[in-house]
Amino acid sequence: MKKLIWAVLFMFVLAIVLIPAVINWPAANHDMERGLLNEYAGKPLTVNVYISARKKTVAMPLEEYLIGVVAAEMPANFETEALKAQAVAARTYTIRRMLMVDPDLHPGTQGAKLCDRPTHCQAWFSSEELKKKWGMFKYPLYIYKIKKAVQETKGKVLVYNNQLADPVYHGSCGGAGTEKSGNVWKYDIPYLQAVKCQWDDLTKPGLINKTTVSVKEFAALLNLPGKVEAIIPLLKNGIYSKNKRLISVKSGSEVISGNAFRTKLGLASSVFSWEIKGDKVTFTTKGKGHGVGMCQYGANGMAKAGKNYREILAYYYKGTQISSLVKFGPK
Ligand SMILES: [Zn+2]
Ligand SMILES: [Zn+2]
Known part of the structure; x- marks a missing residue:
């Protein structure tokens, strides 16, 4: 009898932990679920990125990594709503790569899930590289804009049919x-x-x-x-x-x-x-x-015409939805 009570209690606790995960996560992809459950084990959500110039793999918090990606992938003088659309696309792409078990796309890199080469994964610039690219005067302005775009879309990804889209x-x-x-x-x-x-x-x-x-x-x-x-x-x-x-x-x-x-x-x-x-x-x-997919100049034009990032993404990726990963990893 005691065993039964414990078993019921265990199932109850398990349900409390797992149900929010299921609601917030596009199910139906085995690798994705496995990734989610691993993250739920309490590890922080970090991305292992192979930095070509340094010839090493660096672990970065996801949202911080995305700042360097958006800055490298879209002109910083674009409208904030276009940068936000880019941030959601980059986050979705990143999570897809993080949850990819096979094949190992970066052999010999101590577990890198992504690299900074735009022809292979997506471009990423360090703050030193960005200071050089933008100059000391524009750097604070641009980095503020891009951080805002990433933060205001924190945890947002693009899904289609309950699976991460390929944006x-x-x-x-x-x-x-x-x-x-x-x-x-x-x-x-x-x-x-x-x-x-x-x-x-x-x-x-x-x-x-x-x-x-x-x-x-x-x-x-x-x-x-x-x-x-x-x-x-x-x-x-x-x-x-x-x-x-x-x-x-x-x-x-x-x-x-x-x-x-x-x-x-x-x-x-x-x-x-x-x-x-x-x-x-x-x-x-x-x-x-x-x-x-999304035309970056078009996204900027739509933003100038008053459209927000949700409208931009819905226009270029027909039938997709924006889903939240807020339960994904610790807050
Ligand atoms: Zn790569
Ligand atoms: Zn266009």
């Missing part, structure tokens, strides 16, 4: 609108679909770029014969999306995605026009990055 983003869609993920990568994700974006001001520096490559270089990068005659049909017969973004080109029997094409040729965007003069091909690109 990919890019610099600028070039005014073409964002792209359906299936047109850029192998997988089509329901919340990463094309949306219109009228906020990219192409008169801003860096949004229209010209890249010139020689016919020889072009041909070598795409395994083509080094002749203009081989390049013109490749570009003319390319498949372009409704937004005029290059989806794929065919080089012989090989199909190359527009995104891979952009990377190979070092183009800022796969929305472009092209021109061949003599033995040179010149691309004029609009925007920056792959074009999927």
Whole structure:
């Protein structure tokens, strides 16, 4: 009888501890739940980040780490609501990586879950790097803005269907609108679909770029014969999306995605026009990055038009919700 009372009492205590966790956490992902329960064991919520320049892994409190990420990933002179949208995207991405058990993406780094390389994880700058980047006068102003954006969204993540979303983003869609993920990568994700974006001001520096490559270089990068005659049909017969973004080109029997094409040729965007003069091909690109998910310039434009971070995220990631991780780890 005594045993039974203890068992009931134990279940009762367990329910008090676990029920809030279940309510506040998007369930249905085994790794995620395991991560949550580990954090509930009382360890502080810290992120192990591999810092390339120092060649070492540093443990940082999550919210502090996010300040360095937002500062590195979005211009600090952007509107606060855009910075807040960025903070939620960065936090969601970070938690996804933290809860990833397999594969180990950073072997030999003493358990780093993320690194500071933007091409691999997400960029992160230390305060010393930020002082250099912004200068001593702008540093206090910018760091205040970014800290505020992170603090005002503390513990907020983006979820879809009760699971953490994959909130990919890019610099600028070039005014073409964002792209359906299936047109850029192998997988089509329901919340990463094309949306219109009228906020990219192409008169801003860096949004229209010209890249010139020689016919020889072009041909070598795409395994083509080094002749203009081989390049013109490749570009003319390319498949372009409704937004005029290059989806794929065919080089012989090989199909190359527009995104891979952009990377190979070092183009800022796969929305472009092209021109061949003599033995040179010149691309004029609009925007920056792959074009999927949130457009950062668009987010800034929406914020200027009075939209808040929730509206910005709901616009670029259709069907997602903002969920709270306040119960995740100690307060
Ligand atoms: Zn990494
Ligand atoms: Zn845009």
